[in-house]
Amino acid sequence: MNATLQDGGSSQGIRSTDPAITAAVHMPIFEKHFAPDLPLVDADCGNGAQTVFLTGRFHPCVGIDRSAAVLERARTAVGEGAGGRSAPDFRQLDAADPAAMRRLHDELGDANVYLRGVLRRSGPAGRARVAESVAALVGERGRAFVVEAAPEADAAPAQGAGAPQTPGEEPAEQAGPFTAAGLKVLAGGSLPLSTTDFEPDGSRLDRPSNWLVVGRGD
Numbered sequence: 001m002n003a004t005l006q007d008g009g010s011s012q013g014i015r016s017t018d019p020a021i022t023a024a025v026h027m028p029i030f031e032k033h034f035a036p037d038l039p040l041v042d043a044d045c046g047n048g049a050q051t052v053f054l055t056g057r058f059h060p061c062v063g064i065d066r067s068a069a070v071l072e073r074a075r076t077a078v079g080e081g082a083g084g085r086s087a088p089d090f091r092q093l094d095a096a097d098p099a100a101m102r103r104l105h106d107e108l109g110d111a112n113v114y115l116r117g118v119l120r121r122s123g124p125a126g127r128a129r130v131a132e133s134v135a136a137l138v139g140e141r142g143r144a145f146v147v148e149a150a151p152e153a154d155a156a157p158a159q160g161a162g163a164p165q166t167p168g169e170e171p172a173e174q175a176g177p178f179t180a181a182g183l184k185v186l187a188g189g190s191l192p193l194s195t196t197d198f199e200p201d202g203s204r205l206d207r208p209s210n211w212l213v214v215g216r217g218d
Contacts, residue, residue: 026145026211029189030112030143038058047074096126101133115145115147146214147193147209186218188213
């Protein structure tokens with residue numbers, strides 16, 4: 001099982017956005033909750049653009065994705081280091097594979113996690129596994145920032161999106177898999193989620209989203 005759309009629909013409108021309108025918007029929210037000395041794992045990193053941006057603040061920074069082809073494009077586009085300041089470390093790993101995430105935790109220790117749109121791309125069983133993976137990665141000190149499209153986002157479908165989208169989630173529904181995995185919701189709110197899609201008038205399509213910070217600490 002992997003953390004991708006069950007219906008095969010594209011998720012690139014969310015996954016491939018410019019960090020200036022994505023991770024740069026999210027960072028002021030989550031960095032106050034993240035221990036700066038911990039590694040950061042960018043789950044389902046896609047083209048690696050967000051991972052590269054996050055490497056400027058957190059290191060080591062590891063981008064994981066189940067797709068070898070996607071990771072190869074990311075490595076070609078942005079370069080790859082050993083998780084240091086200059087470039088992130090990309091790994092072919094599935095965010096919905098708790099055993100693999102436990103092994104990654106054995107290597108990295110407690111880590112912060114950036115999780116953007118992953119639950120929306122997963123079925124119910126996949127969401128539980130993603131949450132279990134996050135619980136394994138954060139350990140005792142780490143935190144995860146989880147941002148997902150809100151239900152009202154479905155009222156403004158992306159232009160040209162041929163496949164149906166998984167419905168957006170209310171905050172309580174979004175939090176459910178993580179609390180079941182033993183994590184606490186430490187903070188939450190809402191904000192626009194920018195995409196690479198555009199309205200007919202040429203303006204960028206922003207979807208409403210809900211965010212959470214989860215972890216074991218207070």
